[in-house]
Amino acid sequence: xxxxxxxxxxxxxxxxxxxxxxxxxxxxxxxxxxxxGDITRFLNVSSVQFRKDLSYFGxxxxxxxxxxxxxxxxxxxxxxxTDAVRRIALVGVGKLGSALLSYTGFPEFNLQIxxxxxxxxxxxGKIKRGFKIESISRLREVIKKEGIETAxxxxxxxxxxxxxxxxxxCGVRAILNFAPVNLTLPKDVFVSNVDMASELxxxxxxxxxxxx
Amino acid sequence: xxxxxxxxxxxxxxxxxxxxxxxxxxxxxxxxxxxxGDITRFLNVSSVQFRKDLSYFGxxxxxxxxxxxxxxxxxxxxxxxTDAVRRIALVGVGKLGSALLSYTGFPEFNLQIxxxxxxxxxxxGKIKRGFKIESISRLREVIKKEGIETAxxxxxxxxxxxxxxxxxxCGVRAILNFAPVNLTLPKDVFVSNVDMASELxxxxxxxxxxxx
DNA sequence: CTCGGCTTGTTATTTTTTTCACAATATTGT
DNA sequence: ACAATATTGTGAAAAAAATAACAAGCCGAG
Numbered sequence: 001x002x003x004x005x006x007x008x009x010x011x012x013x014x015x016x017x018x019x020x021x022x023x024x025x026x027x028x029x030x031x032x033x034x035x036x037g038d039i040t041r042f043l044n045v046s047s048v049q050f051r052k053d054l055s056y057f058g059x060x061x062x063x064x065x066x067x068x069x070x071x072x073x074x075x076x077x078x079x080x081x082t083d084a085v086r087r088i089a090l091v092g093v094g095k096l097g098s099a100l101l102s103y104t105g106f107p108e109f110n111l112q113i114x115x116x117x118x119x120x121x122x123x124x125g126k127i128k129r130g131f132k133i134e135s136i137s138r139l140r141e142v143i144k145k146e147g148i149e150t151a152x153x154x155x156x157x158x159x160x161x162x163x164x165x166x167x168x169x170c171g172v173r174a175i176l177n178f179a180p181v182n183l184t185l186p187k188d189v190f191v192s193n194v195d196m197a198s199e200l201x202x203x204x205x206x207x208x209x210x211x212x
Numbered sequence: 213x214x215x216x217x218x219x220x221x222x223x224x225x226x227x228x229x230x231x232x233x234x235x236x237x238x239x240x241x242x243x244x245x246x247x248x249g250d251i252t253r254f255l256n257v258s259s260v261q262f263r264k265d266l267s268y269f270g271x272x273x274x275x276x277x278x279x280x281x282x283x284x285x286x287x288x289x290x291x292x293x294t295d296a297v298r299r300i301a302l303v304g305v306g307k308l309g310s311a312l313l314s315y316t317g318f319p320e321f322n323l324q325i326x327x328x329x330x331x332x333x334x335x336x337g338k339i340k341r342g343f344k345i346e347s348i349s350r351l352r353e354v355i356k357k358e359g360i361e362t363a364x365x366x367x368x369x370x371x372x373x374x375x376x377x378x379x380x381x382c383g384v385r386a387i388l389n390f391a392p393v394n395l396t397l398p399k400d401v402f403v404s405n406v407d408m409a410s411e412l413x414x415x416x417x418x419x420x421x422x423x424x
Numbered sequence: 425c426t427c428g429g430c431t432t433g434t435t436a437t438t439t440t441t442t443t444c445a446c447a448a449t450a451t452t453g454t
Numbered sequence: 455a456c457a458a459t460a461t462t463g464t465g466a467a468a469a470a471a472a473t474a475a476c477a478a479g480c481c482g483a484g
Contacts, residue, residue: 017410064450081420208293276480
């Protein structure tokens with residue numbers, strides 16, 4: 001395998017997840033070897049883009065043949081850092097948080113929620129979807145003990161910034177934020193925002209433009 | 213106001229939502245006029261980027277002064293197509309779908325869910341979060357009647373493609389898809405995917421890289 | 425009214441990302 | 455063994471996007 005190249009496009013990283021999903025699908029269909037075309041067929045990504053993306057990390061295929069599905073899956077997982085189970089904390093067990101607790105899409109990608117927190121005294125101690133809900137006041141204790149560095153934030157928008165700050169102080173370095181607010185955090189903490197309204201606006205904008 | 217320029221970067225469109233959110237916040241704080249710096253202070257976007265983005269659509273500010281918050285809000289809403297209420301259908305009232313039905317972040321941006329559908333006979337006819345759940349078999353009828361062209365898809369991954377296809381046939385032109393699958397649809401139908409696992413993978417990748 | 429401090433809008437430049445073109449390698453059939 | 459075909463991997467070119475540089479306009483003080 002060749003050495004890592006210095007600069008890897010942001011977009012390449014984002015697409016690796018897509019490739020992983022596609023590969024898992026091919027594996028389910030008992031396909032052992034697949035070409036770049038097979039892998040990208042149902043993604044909105046060209047096969048050249050795919051090969052270029054992979055080339056930043058090395059050569060994983062065999063010319064004239066394609067890619068070993070299982071092998072490439074493992075390689076991409078290794079690149080993404082999801083080759084071992086990732087332990088994740090969920091903070092905010094409201095309606096959305098509850099739904100996320102029982103989201104079935106995580107295990108397949110080695111993502112595992114291992115702790116759930118809420119501020120509501122009525123919820124604390126209760127079991128929800130198999131998780132015992134802890135008080136937010138125990139954030140530090142549990143996160144340190146479990147060595148968690150990734151969190152899902154699904155608290156109300158009013159408390160999002162405060163809780164996010166608290167998470168950062170406890171050593172959390174990556175936050176998936178569902179609150180519609182741009183979190184201000186030390187720059188060594190990574191944030192990814194899931195903003196439903198914004199996504200819809202984007203769609204509506206495209207819709208509108210397509211009619212002009 | 214100058215005429216529209218031909219090509220508008222994808223990214224510009226995406227950022228307009230952010231600006232809108234920031235403007236609404238400033239308005240709440242009784243700020244009538246704001247500079248590009250004020251508006252982008254809490255976004256990860258430079259003030260130059262902001263002005264550049266707006267310049268694709270016209271000049272909305274006053275040199276030496278800044279932007280009228282209310283006015284600019286309206287202008288961006290007009291650009292995005294959310295200046296009037298958008299009627300949206302939600303398909304799939306499982307745990308996630310239910311959470312979305314009561315999501316409070318939509319009205320502020322003129323987004324309104326007006327119909328909810330599910331395939332489960334036990335749910336049909338029931339009221340959930342104020343919505344009467346309709347059978348998916350009535351999709352066409354209701355969507356035509358209400359003139360809906362935007363839908364949120366939160367059905368299980370197995371049925372996502374089928375239901376999406378059905379939506380497209382009913383005249384839906386934009387789908388916000390929560391199922392972890394890349395939908396194949398006529399190319400005049402816009403799809404935006406919300407993929408929680410993928411977002412987490414992206415974060416974990418950054419985390420990993422930052423340590424090297 | 426004019427100067428100096430601000431802030432916008434825009435053209436030019438640089439950087440980043442995608443696409444193209446093609447060499448290199450494997451496989452299959454004859 | 456060799457031609458025909460399939461497919462990867464990668465430098466070079468093109469396209470897209472971000473940043474820099476700066477002209478132009480507004481405001482308030484004197």
